Amino acid sequence: MKTTAIVLFILTYVLLLSLPKHRAKIALATATIFVALGILPFSKVFTTVDWNVILMIAGTMGLVSLFIDSKMPSLLADFIIAKTPNVKWAIVSLSLFAGIISAFVDNVATVLMVAPVALTICKKLNVSPVSSIIAISVASNLQGAATLAGGNVVHYVCDEKSDWIPDIADIKRKITQRTKALVVINPNNPTGALYGVDVLEQLAQIARENNLIIFADEIYDRLLMDGGSHTSIAALAPDLCVVTLNGLSKSHLIAGYRCGWMSISGNKESAKSYIEGLNMLSSMRLCSNVPAQRAIKPALENLDSSDYLLKPGGRIYEQRETICRALDKIDGITYVRPKSAFYVFPKIDAKRFNITSDEQFVLDFLREKQVLLVHGGGFHWEAPDHFRIVYLPEPSILEESMEKLGDFLKTYRQA
Numbered sequence: 001m002k003t004t005a006i007v008l009f010i011l012t013y014v015l016l017l018s019l020p021k022h023r024a025k026i027a028l029a030t031a032t033i034f035v036a037l038g039i040l041p042f043s044k045v046f047t048t049v050d051w052n053v054i055l056m057i058a059g060t061m062g063l064v065s066l067f068i069d070s071k072m073p074s075l076l077a078d079f080i081i082a083k084t085p086n087v088k089w090a091i092v093s094l095s096l097f098a099g100i101i102s103a104f105v106d107n108v109a110t111v112l113m114v115a116p117v118a119l120t121i122c123k124k125l126n127v128s129p130v131s132s133i134i135a136i137s138v139a140s141n142l143q144g145a146a147t148l149a150g151g152n153v154v155h156y157v158c159d160e161k162s163d164w165i166p167d168i169a170d171i172k173r174k175i176t177q178r179t180k181a182l183v184v185i186n187p188n189n190p191t192g193a194l195y196g197v198d199v200l201e202q203l204a205q206i207a208r209e210n211n212l213i214i215f216a217d218e219i220y221d222r223l224l225m226d227g228g229s230h231t232s233i234a235a236l237a238p239d240l241c242v243v244t245l246n247g248l249s250k251s252h253l254i255a256g257y258r259c260g261w262m263s264i265s266g267n268k269e270s271a272k273s274y275i276e277g278l279n280m281l282s283s284m285r286l287c288s289n290v291p292a293q294r295a296i297k298p299a300l301e302n303l304d305s306s307d308y309l310l311k312p313g314g315r316i317y318e319q320r321e322t323i324c325r326a327l328d329k330i331d332g333i334t335y336v337r338p339k340s341a342f343y344v345f346p347k348i349d350a351k352r353f354n355i356t357s358d359e360q361f362v363l364d365f366l367r368e369k370q371v372l373l374v375h376g377g378g379f380h381w382e383a384p385d386h387f388r389i390v391y392l393p394e395p396s397i398l399e400e401s402m403e404k405l406g407d408f409l410k411t412y413r414q415a
Contacts, residue, residue: 005039073284078118086126088123091132092116153180155380160347163336164193168202175206180208181213183340184233187220190379190388192338194228197236204237213271214242219260220341222251222303225310225317228339234265241271250341251306259292316342319398323391326402332409342392345376350385354413358384361414368402 015021016274034040036128039049047409067073074099084090098114115209116133154174157167167196173183184203186195195203214233221230234242247260299305309316322339327333327346332353335346348355355361358375361384366372 001037004037005034008033008039016120028260039260046205063148067113067253073116073120075116077124079119080121081124085141087127090121090125091118094121117322137300151183152178158188158191158193160336163339164188164191164345165199165211166201166203167204170207171206172204174211179210179212181215183215185217185235187218187223187230187340188259189220189341190374191336192341192343192344193336194224194230194339197231199333200231200233200236204240205234207240208235212240216244217243218246219250220245221246222306223310223342224227224340225320226339229341234263240266241268242266243271248296250302252295252299253306254295257292257295258289259296259298278358316392319391319395320344320395321400322395322398323389328411330402330406333405342390344389344391345386346389349363350383355384356414358387361412362387363404364412364414365408371401371404 009031010026012026015026016071019026024106027191031040035045074201080090080093084093094114094117097117098110101110101113119129121266126195156174157170159167160162182203184195184200186196186200187193204214214237215235218230218232221232224230232242232244242265244263244265245260246263248257248270249255249260264271279384308314313315319342323344324335324337327344333346333347335344348361350356350358350360353361357376358381362373362375375384375391376388377384379388393401
């Protein structure tokens with residue numbers, strides 16, 4: 001039955017792409033077949049449908065249709081052209097309009113409503129519509145903007161046998177002429193690894209040779225244990241454009257305050273258009289968290305305020321020791337001892353427990369023992385043999401949770 005359902009899904013998908021004028025009929029026919037074959041029991045048809053989503057889509061699409069049929073796009077285009085001095089300000093006005101609409105209707109509907117206005121303006125002014133559509137997408141939906149930009153994420157391997165250090169050879173193999181940036185997460189989530197200067201210099205050299213921007217996530221840079229020290233990659237590469245991301249949420253344990261920042265250093269010429277985009281985005285769509293910003297100055301003046309938590313007897317240090325001792329007692333589990341942050345990324349013997357889906361393993365454990373882990377696939381780890389633990393709970397809770405994991409694994413074999 002499962003195979004039949006998959007085949008039907010693939011066939012439906014192909015037909016939807018091939019016959020766009022008959023999509024409604026194709027969808028209804030497939031749904032009927034699902035019910036007729038018993039894949040979806042008739043008694044569950046109406047309870048399975050998410051009516052909230054259906055009605056939301058119907059409402060927004062109806063609103064879009066009415067807006068377009070009302071000839072408002074043409075009237076708005078004439079109004080904007082008359083009130084703005086040039087194309088740049090026309091695009092800014094459209095973006096502001098899209099931002100306002102997106103506060104009330106779905107982001108996709110926003111683009112569908114504002115795009116006709118933009119196309120009309122561009123047609124009347126005889127200019128390319130590309131910049132207008134991109135600006136609208138940014139103003140109404142950041143994820144949609146990334147898709148329009150054509151970005152594609154390629155993940156490089158961090159080597160568990162080398163304490164989760166990035167595999168330099170793997171990075172070099174995956175870089176192409178289309179590669180634009182290199183992301184470095186140090187200290188690392190989910191592994192708790194801390195990269196040394198030698199590794200960071202190699203990463204910087206790769207960026208230098210391939211003219212790449214470096215995005216450095218260093219949010220855990222002050223959560224170090226065992227005498228470790230952190231070096232910012234920007235300090236090693238003053239000739240490169242480095243976007244460093246940091247904040248107080250982790251180091252000062254105030255995640256709810258949402259106060260963070262990015263700094264751009266080095267050769268900014270190679271990222272000129274990117275910086276312009278940031279300035280435009282921050283002017284149109286983003287605003288600062290003013291109350292939380294008041295915490296930044298005193299926090300940065302007391303960078304060692306959380307050091308005691310990371311030393312023997314300190315809360316985070318003892319929590320790490322507790323989770324490591326607990327994991328040592330579980331057969332079929334191995335791990336690399338974390339040196340920073342508050343995560344550990346254990347490996348489970350997938351063959352021994354017949355695990356083919358790490359997500360299913362995490363869900364099975366959650367249902368039976370009410371303990372939540374994060375599956376390795378959530379961090380783009382391809383094999384189904386890793387999971388992440390956040391060891392911030394009290395030691396007693398950590399011990400109890402790992403006892404439950406050990407008990408669970410005594411009989412667990414994934415179906």
